[in-house]
Amino acid sequence: MKKILVLGSGGQIGSELTMRLRSVYGGANVVAADIKLPLIDDIMQSGPVEQCDATNAAQIAEIVKKHNIDAIYNLVAILSATAEKNPMLGWNIGMGALLNCLEVARENKCAIFTPSSIGAFGASTPLDGTPQDTIQRPNTIYGVTKVAGELLGDYYFTRFGVDARSVRFPGLISNVTLPGGGTTDYAVEIYYAAVKGEKFSCPLKKGTLLDMMYMPDALDAAINIMEADPSKLIHRNSFNVTAMHFDPEEIYAEIRKHKPDFVMEYQLDDMRQKIADSWPNWMDDTCAREEWGFKPKFNLQNMTVDMLDILSKKFGK
Numbered sequence: 001m002k003k004i005l006v007l008g009s010g011g012q013i014g015s016e017l018t019m020r021l022r023s024v025y026g027g028a029n030v031v032a033a034d035i036k037l038p039l040i041d042d043i044m045q046s047g048p049v050e051q052c053d054a055t056n057a058a059q060i061a062e063i064v065k066k067h068n069i070d071a072i073y074n075l076v077a078i079l080s081a082t083a084e085k086n087p088m089l090g091w092n093i094g095m096g097a098l099l100n101c102l103e104v105a106r107e108n109k110c111a112i113f114t115p116s117s118i119g120a121f122g123a124s125t126p127l128d129g130t131p132q133d134t135i136q137r138p139n140t141i142y143g144v145t146k147v148a149g150e151l152l153g154d155y156y157f158t159r160f161g162v163d164a165r166s167v168r169f170p171g172l173i174s175n176v177t178l179p180g181g182g183t184t185d186y187a188v189e190i191y192y193a194a195v196k197g198e199k200f201s202c203p204l205k206k207g208t209l210l211d212m213m214y215m216p217d218a219l220d221a222a223i224n225i226m227e228a229d230p231s232k233l234i235h236r237n238s239f240n241v242t243a244m245h246f247d248p249e250e251i252y253a254e255i256r257k258h259k260p261d262f263v264m265e266y267q268l269d270d271m272r273q274k275i276a277d278s279w280p281n282w283m284d285d286t287c288a289r290e291e292w293g294f295k296p297k298f299n300l301q302n303m304t305v306d307m308l309d310i311l312s313k314k315f316g317k
Contacts, residue, residue, distance in 0.1 A: 001071040001111065001226055003029050005063060007054045007097065008075030009043055010034040013115065013218065015177045017073065020219045022047050031067050054097035060104045071226060074101040074114040079182040080142040081272050087141040094145035102156045102164065111163035113226055114153060116238035118170045118211055119183075120146040123278040130280035132240050132287040139278050146238075153237035165225050166238035167288065170211030170245075172218050173303065175310040183275045184210055187251060191304075194255045194262045195311040202248045203269035209281035211242040214298040214306070221294055228292035235287055243296035244303070245282040254304045 004021055008014040009032035019042055021030045027047035037051050038044050048067065052059045054076040063069065076097035083090025098114055105112045121130060122137040136147045146168075153164035171184025178188065186202055187210075193200035204210075213221075221241050246254075252264045288294035298306070311317075 001025065003031075003067055003069050004071045004073065005031045005033060005060075005067065005069045006073045006075065007033050007052060007060070007101065008077075009049075010036055010039050011075055012174055012177045013172065013215075013222075014073075014075040015040055015043065016174065016215055017075070017219050017222055018043050019046070020223065021073075024223065031063060031069065033063060054100060055093065057100035057103060060100055061107070064104055064108050064110065069108070069110055071111040072101050072105055072113070073222070074098060074112060077145070078142070080117075080119050080140050080275055081183055081185075081269075083142040084140055084271060084275070090141040091145060094142070095148060098145075098149050098152060102152060102162060105162050105164070106156060106160045111165070111226060112153075113222060114149055114164070114166050115222070116146045116150050116166045116168040117142070118168060118279050118283065119143040119275075120150065120168055120238070121278070121280055125280060127281045130240065130283040132235060132284065140275055150237040157236055163230065165228075165233070165236050167221050167225055167241045168238045168283065169218060169221075170213050170242045170283065172213055172215055173307065174215040175307050175314070176215070183272045183279070184212065186248065187212055190251060190255065190264070191307045191311055194259045195308060195315055195317050197317075200262070200264045201267040202252075202264055203267065203272050204248055204276055205266060205268055205273060206249050207247050208273070208276050209245050209247050210276060211245045211280060211282050213241070213243040213296065214303040217243050217296040217298055220297075221288075224294065225288075225292055233291055235291065239288040239291070239294070240283040240285040241288050241294055241296075242283045242285050243298055244300050246300055251300065251304075254300050255308070258304065258308050
């Protein structure tokens with residue numbers, strides 16, 4: 001990768017991935033794009049920025065040609081719980097942006113990364129040690145778009161030679177940008193509540209195990225898979241990746257080691273609980289480790305220390 005376009009630079013992943021890519025490849029070589037401008041100051045001031053509606057293929061193509069782009073990070077999507085409230089929007093945004101990116105990549109000989117998700121699995125998938133290759137029958141529109149996206153990525157690779165690669169992200173935990181409507185969002189929001197001294201209302205019940213990953217590891221995965229030797233990739237779309245799995249009681253207990261007065265209660269969200277119950281307890285990411293050297297640095301313990309430290313500084317606590 002020499003010249004990179006990040007679509008969705010204003011989102012939870014995009015806002016951080018854009019800056020990480022600029023630190024690796026140089027600010028001038030990473031174009032940040034989003035439908036809404038301005039973006040955060042760091043992005044606006046550290047490299048080129050373009051306004052782009054990813055459902056408009058002509059806009060994407062114009063930016064690719066203008067900046068001589070050779071790799072596209074397509075981060076455009078409506079997250080799981082939000083998409084369930086408006087399934088057509090979830091489909092049109094998720095699939096519209098992806099098809100446009102794949103076509104632009106085909107026409108301009110670009111590589112493309114599009115994240116898949118733990119949401120690509122469903123209740124009929126093995127919940128413990130979910131294999132790399134297994135049944136995928138999700139019961140959300142978000143999950144359906146992710147499965148379709150994986151298949152399209154492989155199709156464009158085998159049919160047209162487009163270098164499409166992807167990982168199935170678990171829940172992502174960030175100290176920079178709040179998520180927007182995901183089933184695993186509680187694992188971010190709980191840290192904010194703890195630092196602010198607020199009681200936290202958990203939308204998922206005790207015992208709800210879910211795979212999670214700290215954002216620094218997710219950013220490394222998104223970059224490293226695109227830098228991987230293609231001759232060693234048996235899979236492409238999409239690799240299981242994970243770093244830890246826990247239920248609400250476990251993350252609550254870990255936070256209380258540092259914030260003993262922190263209080264959590266349960267206020268269940270039936271829709272999010274139904275989605276969470278259909279997702280794996282934990283995924284087997286052996287293929288990612290063997291094919292391109294995936295290796296996360298953070299677990300629940302050292303992530304909690306880092307999250308609380310950074311958020312405490314952010315909020316002056």
